[in-house]
Structures are given as C-alpha cells and as structure tokens.
Amino acid sequence: MAAAGLTWVLPCCVLALLGVATAGSVDVHVDTSKAVGRVPEYFRGFTCDWWRHDNPHYGDDWRMDGMLTLDLTNSRLRKMFTNLVPALWRIGGTPEDEVVYVIGHPPECPPDKVNSSINYGGPLCLTPERFKEIVQFANDVGVRLAFGLNGAYGRPNSKSNFNSTNAHELLKYAATLELPIFAFELSNEKNYWDAVKLGEDFITIRGYINELWPEEITRPLLVGPDTGTTSWMTTFFSTAGHHMNASTFHTYCNGYTSCTVEMLKPDVLDECINSAISTIKYTREGIPDKPDFPVWAGEDGPHSGGGRPNCTDTFADAYWYLDHLSTLALHNIQAFARSTMVGANYGMLNRTTFEPHPDYYAAYLWGRLMGFSHLNVTSSNKLLRAYATCRNQSTVVVLLLNLDTQNSATISLTTTSSSPQSLAQGQQSVYMLLAASASVDGMFADKVMFWQDKEYKLLQLGPDDALPDLSPTVQPYGELTISPLSYAFVELDSTAAACKV
Numbered sequence: 001m002a003a004a005g006l007t008w009v010l011p012c013c014v015l016a017l018l019g020v021a022t023a024g025s026v027d028v029h030v031d032t033s034k035a036v037g038r039v040p041e042y043f044r045g046f047t048c049d050w051w052r053h054d055n056p057h058y059g060d061d062w063r064m065d066g067m068l069t070l071d072l073t074n075s076r077l078r079k080m081f082t083n084l085v086p087a088l089w090r091i092g093g094t095p096e097d098e099v100v101y102v103i104g105h106p107p108e109c110p111p112d113k114v115n116s117s118i119n120y121g122g123p124l125c126l127t128p129e130r131f132k133e134i135v136q137f138a139n140d141v142g143v144r145l146a147f148g149l150n151g152a153y154g155r156p157n158s159k160s161n162f163n164s165t166n167a168h169e170l171l172k173y174a175a176t177l178e179l180p181i182f183a184f185e186l187s188n189e190k191n192y193w194d195a196v197k198l199g200e201d202f203i204t205i206r207g208y209i210n211e212l213w214p215e216e217i218t219r220p221l222l223v224g225p226d227t228g229t230t231s232w233m234t235t236f237f238s239t240a241g242h243h244m245n246a247s248t249f250h251t252y253c254n255g256y257t258s259c260t261v262e263m264l265k266p267d268v269l270d271e272c273i274n275s276a277i278s279t280i281k282y283t284r285e286g287i288p289d290k291p292d293f294p295v296w297a298g299e300d301g302p303h304s305g306g307g308r309p310n311c312t313d314t315f316a317d318a319y320w321y322l323d324h325l326s327t328l329a330l331h332n333i334q335a336f337a338r339s340t341m342v343g344a345n346y347g348m349l350n351r352t353t354f355e356p357h358p359d360y361y362a363a364y365l366w367g368r369l370m371g372f373s374h375l376n377v378t379s380s381n382k383l384l385r386a387y388a389t390c391r392n393q394s395t396v397v398v399l400l401l402n403l404d405t406q407n408s409a410t411i412s413l414t415t416t417s418s419s420p421q422s423l424a425q426g427q428q429s430v431y432m433l434l435a436a437s438a439s440v441d442g443m444f445a446d447k448v449m450f451w452q453d454k455e456y457k458l459l460q461l462g463p464d465d466a467l468p469d470l471s472p473t474v475q476p477y478g479e480l481t482i483s484p485l486s487y488a489f490v491e492l493d494s495t496a497a498a499c500k501v
Helices: 012-017 075-083 094-098 128-141 165-176 195-212 232-243 266-271 274-286 317-330 358-369 420-424
Strands: 021-031 044-048 088-091 099-101 124-126 144-149 183-186 221-227 246-252 295-301 335-338 373-379 384-392 395-402 407-415 427-435 448-452 455-458 473-476 480-482 486-493
Touching: 021 384, 021 395, 044 358, 075 128, 088 335, 094 099, 099 165, 128 144, 128 165, 144 221, 165 195, 183 195, 195 221, 195 232, 221 232, 221 295, 232 246, 232 274, 246 274, 266 317, 274 295, 295 317, 317 335, 317 358, 317 373, 317 384, 317 395, 317 486, 358 427, 358 448, 358 486, 395 407, 395 480, 407 486, 427 480, 480 486
Parallel strands: 021 407, 044 088, 044 335, 088 144, 099 124, 144 183, 183 221, 221 246, 246 295, 295 335
Antiparallel strands: 021 373, 373 384, 384 395, 395 486, 407 480, 427 448, 427 473, 427 486, 448 455
C-alpha cells in the first residue's frame, strides 16, 4: 500500500532570502518491492592519468598530477582518497600506451629521461620504485587498483604485432613482490586496431596472469577493451571474452561541447546512458553464453579533453555526476571510474591544493549513504530527478535532483512498502546541498552549501583536513521542499521487500 506523503517545508523566510519561487508539488514514488540494479561495493570509482606537466596539448591542465609526478606522500591527498573508500581506482588514459616499464630486462630508457620532462609521443619511463609506490599508496588508502598496461609496445603501427615482453616484466615484478592489484587492463581506446589481433593480445596477458597468480583468490582480474562503444566490440569479445572478467567502455556525456545550463536538460542527461546500453548489447553479442558478463564504465566523465574550467570543477557538475551514478547502477553497470580524482579540469580535487571541488562532496555522500540495491522511482515532474537504494535491510535512501534553475520543488514522497501509519510515526534524515547562490552564476561556482541547523553552511575542510560536519537535518515525515539548484539525500525507515535480500 502506498505511503502517505511527507511534511517538511523549508522556512518561508529562507526561501524568500534566496529569492526562490515555489513550484507546485511533485509526486515521487519508490517501488520497494524489488531491486532493479545491484552493484558491488567498489562501484563508485575514479581515475588518474599519465599526462605530463610539459605536454604541449594538456600539460597546463595536468601540471604535476600525472602518475609519474603526483605527490603520493601528500597527507591531504591520502585523506581525500581514504574518505571515498570503498572505491575503484583506475590508472590509465591516452598516454598509457606510451609508458615503458624500467623493470627486469627493459628497453633502453636513458637515465635523464626517467621521470623527467617528456613530450607526448615519447616514452614515459616507469621505474620499479615508482610502480611500487603507486601500488602501496592504493593499498594504504584502501582503494582497489585497476592498472592499464601499455598495449602498443613494439607496434610501429596499428597493424603490427604486440611485443608483450615489457608488460610481462611488470607482471612478474608485481607477482614476485605480491603487490595487491585488483585488475589489469591492456591498451586505451584502440578500437581502430584490428579487433581480433587485440583480442589475441588479451589472451596472451591472461596466460601470464594465470601463470604468475596460480591461486584464483589472489589473481588480478583482466578487463577491457577500454574503448568507445562501437560494434567493433562484438568481434573483440568473440575472440577474447571468455578469457576476461569484465567489459569496459569509455564515454564523455557532453563531449567537447561548451558548458551552459543546457547540460541540465533531462533529455541531455538521458542520453548519457546510451554508451552503457550499447556496450551491454555488443558484449552480449560477442559472448552470448554469458548474458550477465560484468560491464564497467572504465573511464567516464562530463566533458572530454580534460573537462572545462569553471564548469566541470563546479557545483553544476554534481547533477551529471549523481544522475549518471544512479542510471548506471540501475542498468547493472558494475563499476564507474569517473574522470578524474585529480588532474585537468574535471578532477574532484583541486589540482594544486587537493582541496575538494563540489563533486567530491557528492561522491562522499553517495558512498556514505547509497546502498548497493537500486530501486525503480517515478517522478511527476521531469525537472525533479529521483533515485533510490536500499541502504540496509531497514533503510531506503532517496536521491532528489532539482534541475529547475528558478523554482523550488515541494515533494510528496511515497513507497510501496510502508503504511501511512508507520510513516507518520517515523522520521526522515535529510542531507541537502545547493549552489553558493540561487542563480545560474552560483551554479558555476566552485562552492557548495549544506543545509544544517536551519541555515546554509559553506562546505570547506577543517583543521587537519577533516571533512566538515555533514550531519543530516532530522525531521518528522512530511512534505520536503528543496530549492532550485540543489540536491538532497533523504533517509527513510522502511520495511521494503527489496532490502531484505
């Protein structure tokens, strides 16, 4: 039986101070009878890349945040990673296929070029010491590391054969030292190569992994092909699919377009899921006997080419990010490695200070509040996006995104599993965040506010880089009004059948 609506409205004086016009009520209904999507604990992840600070194309955007020079000893960086655990950390990107491993019996890599200034197109030299630092960092902060291998070594062109000796040396080094690596990838966005030939290269790497890690419990996964979504994938998976653990695709929802309020349109957000749907289709066509073969969003971001300054590092980006997390989970995508944790203009951390951008707080609250079983939700207003998960066996968490740039939304929230009587006796815990000002300019600001103790507070790090207090506002059940340019997580007590599984 559907529950009665909720009643809590922000004080009218607050809405007036913000210049907010109140829209009509929005009905949001959560189907708690069964889960639609299920994801593992490491579903919400992020990437780092290999770009160099002196790269003629993107050096100014990446500065020292490429993996050869990122300061992995920085205490703030380590805390920001740890705050988001559990998570997947994918290291890869375009320069991945230029990295040479100075390990074992390496190719010539002059000392003056080891970890030094190299323009894109030349070798980037990864020493065993730096590789060990990267893996140890991942282990220390608690993330699961997915490491992309150079699949272009020994290939003067796309039709040449892969020389796997350098990758083999890295794998032997990792296995000998028992370095904890969750997964390996091979090559980055090479869907213009021959699909069968690349598939055979994956089979070669699988043979090395199985030989070096004979115990399945400690054996790293092999995932790929880390490409854009095309029918090329079907041929690739027909060749290599039975030797792999997951299919990975790359997508950037807004491509190279500029940043405007158009990115908040529901139809624009709806299109972001298309790459995932296509990847599922092509993967299943390649390995039809494995209909549940896992699919990962291996590199996924708001805008390609490093993002857009004063856009993908602002509050506005949280809408795409939270919406995309939710829709991918509903489609059973098993991992989402967001570009990036740090680096370029779409990082969740400032590339110089490592202070959180607004998206970081969205990622943190998602991991803290949202569960792994995702539920169907309907909204009577397309500008109010709504998603829900089972936090645990007795709690449902609803995510509400108000895409309206001018009007607040007053929400009547119902579920299929809670009676009006049980709701009337319960409470709701609300975590509400909004732009620094109720304007489009505020949306594109690197600031985020949090509703607490009947006022909005600016979120910023405290002493010793502690995260700010993000305790919810606890209210009796009732209607909930959220401002324009805001989003909210709402915790509800629930006896949902879907949450008992």
